[in-house]
Amino acid sequence: MLLALVVVAAADALGHRAGATRSGLPSTGRVGARGGGVGVALLVGVVTLTTVVPFVALLLTALTRAVGLPPVPEHWTLANFAMAVDGPFGEALARTVVLGTVTASLVLVLGAVAAVAARSRARALGTAITLGFAVPGSALAVAVLLAYGGPLRDTLALILVAYLAKFWALGHRQLSGSLDRLAPDLVRAARASGAGPVDALATVVAPILAPSVVAAWAIVFVFALHELTMSSLLYGPGTATLAVVVLGVQQLGDPTVSAALSVLLTAIVVAGTIPLLLVRRAAVRPGPVTPAG
């Protein structure tokens, strides 16, 4: 998020300058070829500094036997990964995937309910849902802890409640956006072409909404996978999530193992993002679709 802001601000400032020298008008949209080249170079530089360098360091640390040794091939090992998987990681991974799956699925249902309700003029609901996303995770977690810390202490359900409050907005936004694009005439055209209500749902509504439903699910799943703020405030014995475990190992002073854990966490999140990218691509360049019927 911060990275994005920095890059956008830098590119924007550059665009302003390039536009101003040419036309004397503040134009952000028309950056000259030279300005564009500098902008791309700056982008690559910032991305290298903020993302590539730390990740290379992370990967090398995870592969090296001990902190302090130079990260050269003769010191490389997979022992850190073995230790990471052997320890609390496996359980936390399973727990996190389950939590992410349940959260994403419930958020879809809640998002659909909210999107339909918002269509029939329940505007306040949308605002309330967005508020859940805007409230800082730490504040939300404390609030959830105070409200349900008694009955739900040390359960995944406690974390799930916080996740639902936080990520409902993501599902709602995605679904209501696609529902808005589903013009009523599209369904009417199906009915007027001889399709019954169920048939129209299956052949027109579902295929049109499917990409955004998959995208909404994947977004919430990925967010839930790497959520740390609320999880670290709400976890108890046996309910630590992956991000919490990574943080814990790092604080215990084992950087090589926590580096290995971080690499695995990143790999899982990236893996979770792949369906999202596929859906996005499919939305842009549609593949073959079976004929109607």
Added chain:
Amino acid sequence: MTAGGEPDPGRAPAVAVDGLTVRYDGAPVVDGVSLTVAHGQVVALLGPSGSGKTTLLSAIAGFLAVDAGEIRIGGELVAGAGVHRPPERRACGVVFQSYALWPHLRVAEIVAYPLRRAGIGRDQAAARAMELLGRLGIAHLAARRPTELSGGEQQRVALGRALARDPRLYLFDEPTAHLDAPLRARLQAELAEHRRRSGAAALYATHDTAEALALADRVALLRAGRIVQVGTPQAVYERPVDRRAAELTGPAAVVDLAVVAPATDRSILALGGVRVDVALGGERPPAAGPVQVLVRPDWVSLGGPLRGQVELVAFRGPHTDVHLATAGGTIGIRIPGPPTVAPGAWVGWSLERAWLLPAAGPPSAGSAR
């Protein structure tokens, strides 16, 4: 007129709407409408936006429930008296203003869709769809998706889908409203031709006067959810029920003059002290005294005993529109070819024909205009 002949009295009308009322949030959008489309006929629903055209079509198609009245399609009750037959069981082919093409399907699949719904096998439906696309001149677009088509192409696909349903009744909801003028004219002609060949009846909603007059057997004027007049295109153009109906059916000038010697055929009228002999028609026979009459551009000509000053000259290509300030009000004259007069000039003109408008306008409360 594009219809294939006279209505067949032995057959039930393609659609008969009787006392139909549809409300949105309690307010009637269609208000007690009765309208019949005979088998094989085209009726244009002409009205400004908001007059209830789309709502009326939606009720006939079955997209909306009716609040009062009934609808019969081909003699069968489909709506009213506790009956609401769903759209898929009303034999209507609907062509939407928004085209309403499904973005996830290809053109051939869209046109095959109604055929597949009707239980036709995949291969046969595909072959029939290709044949329809060929007839519409868009066979080369079969593998495209709606987003890859121009507006005109999209509407041809939408027409293909409606034709594939092979209905007894087409419902056109301003199908050419989103197209630019030259394409609109061409597509209007194509729609009319394909509809005519199918032999089915059509209800064609439009706010385009020229379109309505050109393609319909009968024109129904819709205003604020009510039908104010139904008649042949010529009848609604020449004999509108009131001033606003006149404005809806073509260029209309209202002129104040006096009837000096009323007669059933030609009356003597006085305008600005000049007496002229004019074919004056009206709902009721004219009486002597001051009246308001409708004057169409083709009912007047330049040169004659009456006097007027040229206000505005608009060259339109094949013809020129001239606005003339006269003693009775401003009139429009349409002359063939380029302008022959200049603004500001005093010219003579003559009045061949006029239509008597009702003395007091009808109650206009709640009207859409």
